[in-house]
Amino acid sequence: MGLGGAWDRTPYTASDIDHAEAAVEAALDAGITRFDHADIYRFGKSEAVFGEVLARASGLRERIEIQTKCGIRLAEDDRPGLYDLRADTILARVRESLARLRTDVIDTLLLHRPDPLADPDEIAKALHTLHDEGLVRRFGVSNMSAAQITRLQACLDIPLTVDQLEMSLARRDWVEAGVLVNTPAAAGLGFPEGTLEHCAAQGIELQAWGPLARGRYTNGEPSPAADLARKLARRHDTTPETVLLWWLQRHPAGIVPVVGTSRPERIRACRDAAVRTTELSHEEWYELWIAARGAPLP
Ligand SMILES: NC(=O)c1ccc[n+]([C@@H]2O[C@H](COP(=O)([O-])OP(=O)(O)OC[C@H]3O[C@@H](n4cnc5c(N)ncnc54)[C@H](OP(=O)(O)O)[C@@H]3O)[C@@H](O)[C@H]2O)c1
Incomplete structure (x- = not known):
C-alpha cells in the first residue's frame, strides 16, 4: 500500500518505480515472497509500479505470489467512497489489476470489504468466471466476519482461503x-x-493488516x-x-x-x-x- 507515490491520480514517476524495486528486493532478501495489493492503493499506482518492477526483473513473477483486492471505490471530487461487489465491477476491476500488474494471473483475490447491497450468488458467479478463465487461482475476503464468509461460501464451489483483518x-x-x-x-x-x-x-488463513x-x-x-x-x-x-x-x-x-x-x-x-x-x-x-x-x- 506504500508503493506508487501520492494518493491521487498524478502519474507515478521513475523514482516511485525505484522505491518499489528497493522494497521488493528488501522483501526478497528477508525471505518474503508474497505481496499484498489492492486495486485502490494509490489509485492503482501501487499495482502499476509493481508491474514495472516485474517487467524489469525477468523470472521474478515465477518466484513470488501476488494477492490483490477489489470491492472499494475511493472517494473522488463530489463522489463519495463506497463498496461495490457487483459482478460486472469485480470482473472489470480484476482485468484492470492484471493489466497494471503486468501478469496473466492473480494468485489470490480478496474481496476488500463487505458490500451490503451485493448478492452472494452474483459475487459467486463473478468469482467462478475468473477462476474458469484462469485469471485468479484462489479467493478470499477481507474485513469480514465468520457469518459473512459462511454465507458467501454457501454459493461458491471454490473454497475461500483467506480473511484479512486488522x-x-x-x-x-x-x-x-x-x-x-x-x-x-x-x-x-x-x-x-x-x-x-x-x-x-x-x-482459512488469517492475515493481519497493520501488524x-x-x-x-x-x-x-x-x-x-x-x-x-x-x-x-x-x-x-x-x-x-x-x-x-x-x-x-x-x-x-x-x-x-x-x-x-x-x-x-x-x-x-x-x-x-x-x-x-x-x-x-x-x-x-x-x-x-x-x-x-x-x-x-x-
Ligand atoms: N484489508 C484492508 O482493509 C487493509 C487495510 C490497510 C492495510 N492493508 C494491507 O496491509 C498492509 C499493512 O498495513 P499497514 O501499512 O497499516 O501496517 P503496518 O505494517 O503496521 O504499518 C506500516 C505503515 O506504517 C508506517 N510506519 C511509520 N513508522 C513506522 C515504523 N517505525 N515501523 C513500521 N512502519 C512505520 C509505514 O511507513 P514506511 O513505509 O515509511 O515505513 C507504513 O505506512 C498494507 O500495506 C496493505 O497491503 C489492508
Missing part, C-alpha cells in the same frame, strides 16, 4: 474479545465474534510495550519489529502478518518473522499483551 498489539480486540467474553468490558470490542475460531477450523501498528512501538517513543518489545528483541537476538510479528504468529490460529512498511531497513527488520519460528514463550506473550493493554487481565 490485528496487532495495538489493535487487540481479536484476542480481547475471546478472553473478556462474559465481562462488561467485552462490550464495544469490534472484532467479529467466532471469526478467529471459524477460520482456524475451516483452514506493526504503524510504528507505534518501534518509532523510538517510550512506552511499557515498546520497552518490553526491545528487551525481548535483545533476549532473542532479533529486532523489536520481529517481536511484534512473533506476537501475532505465536497465536495458534496461524496468523500471517501483512507487513506494510516500504522502507528497506524496516522490511529487513522483519526478516526473522519470515525465516525463524516464533520464539516467544507463553509468559513473554502474556507480558507483552498486558504491557500493551495497560491493565492486568481480569
Whole structure:
C-alpha cells in the first residue's frame, strides 16, 4: 500500500518505480515472497509500479505470489467512497489489476470489504468466471466476519482461503474479545465474534493488516510495550519489529502478518518473522499483551 507515490491520480514517476524495486528486493532478501495489493492503493499506482518492477526483473513473477483486492471505490471530487461487489465491477476491476500488474494471473483475490447491497450468488458467479478463465487461482475476503464468509461460501464451489483483518498489539480486540467474553468490558470490542475460531477450523488463513501498528512501538517513543518489545528483541537476538510479528504468529490460529512498511531497513527488520519460528514463550506473550493493554487481565 506504500508503493506508487501520492494518493491521487498524478502519474507515478521513475523514482516511485525505484522505491518499489528497493522494497521488493528488501522483501526478497528477508525471505518474503508474497505481496499484498489492492486495486485502490494509490489509485492503482501501487499495482502499476509493481508491474514495472516485474517487467524489469525477468523470472521474478515465477518466484513470488501476488494477492490483490477489489470491492472499494475511493472517494473522488463530489463522489463519495463506497463498496461495490457487483459482478460486472469485480470482473472489470480484476482485468484492470492484471493489466497494471503486468501478469496473466492473480494468485489470490480478496474481496476488500463487505458490500451490503451485493448478492452472494452474483459475487459467486463473478468469482467462478475468473477462476474458469484462469485469471485468479484462489479467493478470499477481507474485513469480514465468520457469518459473512459462511454465507458467501454457501454459493461458491471454490473454497475461500483467506480473511484479512486488522490485528496487532495495538489493535487487540481479536484476542480481547475471546478472553473478556462474559465481562462488561467485552462490550464495544469490534472484532467479529467466532471469526478467529471459524477460520482456524475451516483452514482459512488469517492475515493481519497493520501488524506493526504503524510504528507505534518501534518509532523510538517510550512506552511499557515498546520497552518490553526491545528487551525481548535483545533476549532473542532479533529486532523489536520481529517481536511484534512473533506476537501475532505465536497465536495458534496461524496468523500471517501483512507487513506494510516500504522502507528497506524496516522490511529487513522483519526478516526473522519470515525465516525463524516464533520464539516467544507463553509468559513473554502474556507480558507483552498486558504491557500493551495497560491493565492486568481480569
Ligand atoms: N484489508 C484492508 O482493509 C487493509 C487495510 C490497510 C492495510 N492493508 C494491507 O496491509 C498492509 C499493512 O498495513 P499497514 O501499512 O497499516 O501496517 P503496518 O505494517 O503496521 O504499518 C506500516 C505503515 O506504517 C508506517 N510506519 C511509520 N513508522 C513506522 C515504523 N517505525 N515501523 C513500521 N512502519 C512505520 C509505514 O511507513 P514506511 O513505509 O515509511 O515505513 C507504513 O505506512 C498494507 O500495506 C496493505 O497491503 C489492508
